Amino acid sequence: MSKRFLAIFTVIAITMFLAGCPKKQTVFSESAMVSSEAKEEAVAKAQAEAAEKARVEAKAKAENEAEGKAKIEVEEEAKAGAIKAFQAEDIHFDLDRYDIKEGDREILKSLAEWLLDNNNMKVEIEGHCDERGADEYNLALGDRRAHSVMQYMTMLGVTSERISATTYGEEKPLCVEPTEDCWWKNRRVHFSIQEG
Numbered sequence: 255m256s257k258r259f260l261a262i263f264t265v266i267a268i269t270m271f272l273a274g275c276p277k278k279q280t281v282f283s284e285s286a287m288v289s290s291e292a293k294e295e296a297v298a299k300a301q302a303e304a305a306e307k308a309r310v311e312a313k314a315k316a317e318n319e320a321e322g323k324a325k326i327e328v329e330e331e332a333k334a335g336a337i338k339a340f341q342a343e344d345i346h347f348d349l350d351r352y353d354i355k356e357g358d359r360e361i362l363k364s365l366a367e368w369l370l371d372n373n374n375m376k377v378e379i380e381g382h383c384d385e386r387g388a389d390e391y392n393l394a395l396g397d398r399r400a401h402s403v404m405q406y407m408t409m410l411g412v413t414s415e416r417i418s419a420t421t422y423g424e425e426k427p428l429c430v431e432p433t434e435d436c437w438w439k440n441r442r443v444h445f446s447i448q449e450g
Contacts, residue, residue, distance in 0.1 A: 336368055337447045340368070340377075340445050340447055341444075341445055341446060341447060343361055344442040344443060344444050345358035345362070345403070345442065345443050347399055347441045349384075349386075349441065350395065352381075352395065353402065354402060354403065354406055362410065363410060365377065365445065366407050366410035366412050367410075369412045369416060370411055374450070375447055375449060375450070376416045377407070377418075377445055377447055377448075378417075378419075378420060378446040378447075378448070379404050379407075379418065379419045379420070379443055380396075380400060380443065380444040380445070381396030381397055381420070381421040381422065381443055382396055382424070382427075382428075382440055382441065383399075384436075384438075387424075389424070392424045393422075394421075396422055396423045396424075397419070397421035399421075399442075400419035400420060400421055400443060401419050403419075404418075404419045416450075424440070427440045428440055428442070
């Protein structure tokens with residue numbers, strides 16, 4: 255009986271051993287499935303975080319570009335406004351004179367400061383006269399007026415390469431009535447601003 259008992263015991267032990275192996279294998283497979291699911295979740299989370307980061311960076315970049323464009327537009331509008339203001343602001347002279355009046359020096363200082371801040375801009379200074387006097391005299395007087403302003407601008411720090419002077423004498427009047435007020439308007443230096 256003991257051989258028989260041993261044989262039965264061996265069969266039972268082998269059966270129990272074999273019956274236990276699939277359980278262990280199943281446990282391993284379940285932990286492998288849990289591990290695989292965790293990896294998938296981690297990958298999905300990483301992808302979501304990367305997508306969110308890319309979205310935030312794209313939004314920030316778009317905002318920076320919009321801000322940059324807006325700043326450029328504001329600067330361009332300011333530059334255009336300054337050009338119009340200077341081109342509309344003539345300085346005036348007394349009869350037969352080319353010395354700059356004290357009140358006009360502030361206009362010239364403002365123009366010089368603007369030119370120093372905007373290195374790509376140049377100014378043409380146009381000398382004008384009223385209709386009284388000979389053509390040659392008025393051309394020469396207009397030239398002296400333009401060069402007087404040009405010299406003052408260079409004293410304020412604007413390089414002579416950025417300033418040009420021309421005379422029109424009495425050729426381009428703003429007003430044609432034979433009155434003192436009209437003649438005063440024509441005795442002027444006018445500024446023409448250009449990029450260059």
